[in-house]
Amino acid sequence: MRLQGAIFDMDGTLLDSMQAWGALGSSFLRRQGKEPGEDLDRILWTMSFREGAAYCAERYGLGMDPEEVMRLMRTEIADFYRFRVVPKPGVERMLALLKMEGVWMYVATATDHPLADIAMDHAGLMKYFRGMVTCGDAGRKKDDPKVYEMALRRLRCKKEDTVVFEDALFALRTAKAAGFRTAAVYDPSEQDQDAMKAEADYYIRSFEDWTEIG
Structure with missing residues (x-):
């Protein structure tokens, strides 16, 4: 056939590109001056993009709503796609x-x-x-x-x-x-x-x- x-x-x-997605949460938080927990990327892997953004905003006290977290994370992954993938x-x-x-x-x-x-x-x-x-x-x-x-x-x-x-x-x-x-x-x-x-x-x-x- x-x-x-x-x-x-x-x-x-x-x-x-999966490594970039897998490390996105930790990378984003470090850019915000926050040290991610050792299990953060594992936790985020099981969540939707919106759920993960909400989790980061609340868990790490980012002072921004999930929509803003999602926007900044998209910018970060877009840079990876645009220049390095x-x-x-x-x-x-x-x-x-x-x-x-x-x-x-x-x-x-x-x-x-x-x-x-x-x-x-x-x-x-x-x-x-x-x-x-x-x-x-x-x-x-x-x-x-x-x-x-x-x-x-x-x-x-x-x-x-x-x-x-x-x-x-x-x-x-x-x-x-x-x-x-x-x-x-x-x-x-x-x-x-x-x-x-x-x-x-x-x-x-x-x-x-x-x-x-x-």
Whole structure:
């Protein structure tokens, strides 16, 4: 069965960016003159962006509302995307091969459009894709398959001939439960790699070693 369509997550899958997100809370607080707790980043990892901003504002007495904290954090991550983010090793070669083979590709990301646009522009990868859809567009997080279904409709590909590439186990499970073929992409931010290998149709340790999905 040949691959007709491919839907890619962005952070941790296409881009080497999860470390920046994981350290965002601590980095932000230090810029505000506050020393973060040792467990801060672990706590924030389980929260939404808004929940994390509210937690930081209250826990560290920042004297600003969550909206202001979110604005400043977005500025910080935007700077990372605009100047420092890079594709994961081997990604551009792999995308070029897929495009050459006629595979239609879409980005499906939880990151807001303005930030995702900055990141993909700096990384130089958007030229390989037919478009991008975000969880904000879908109105759902990635524990719901709506963002993948939106990307599939825009690609106009058959679901059984489309692979979703994800680095997070919960998102991989969402896509798989919705009937997509799935490719697990290794990123150190996901600790349960055994489950990724067991549940995905394909496992990619590194795009540098990638050969073919057919």
